[in-house]
Amino acid sequence: MASLSTWCRYIRHKLEYSFSLSWKSYKRGLISDRELYDTVWKNVFQGKLTYLHWNKGEAMAPTIGEQASTLLVRKIPIADPTLAATEGYEMVSNDEKDEPFVLEKDQCWVLADNDKLKPKEAKDSRLFGPVSMTDIVGRVIYSLRTAVDHGPVLNSHYSMRKDSSLLEIELDVNDMMKNHKA
DSSP: OOOHHHHHHHHHHHHHHHHHHHHHHHHTTSSOHHHHHHHHHIIIIIOOSEEEEEEOSSTTTTTSOSSOEEEEEEEOSSOOSOSSEETTOEEOOSSTTSOOEEOOTTEEEOOOSOTTSOHHHHOSHHHHOOEEGGGOOEEEEEEESSSSSEEEOOOOHHHHHHHHHHHHHHOOHHHHHHHOOO
């Protein structure tokens, strides 16, 4: 059973997520007071801050693992700007045929964790180019590879601390095992 302080942190995260999802639309007049209230109500009392995702491949090894994994992903309304590169960075290729370019507003460059892979194998920005920041929708917080090989993903200390209440409340390893496709 989670402690009262864990539940309070968890509810605070749910409120932050709910408001950040709809606040811009509300300020621009795109949604009404009622729609803002409904969105917050739905996310705080009915929704989860995590979802399951299945990963296959070695692009994220060693962070997640080389074999197929069921991942618990924390929903994030706004991408953390500590990615490989964001708006304003000049990108220079190792290939002399490629011209340097600067990432535009709301673009980022994402890289696979596995530095042993060749660029075409990595399935990252070296293959498909810049990614819109709005396409970054979550952060992996838990990985289940097998029934005995699973655990939290090592993110930044700040992120792991922020995610601890979510793991304590929403993590259900049995549910992850049922959905595991290994």
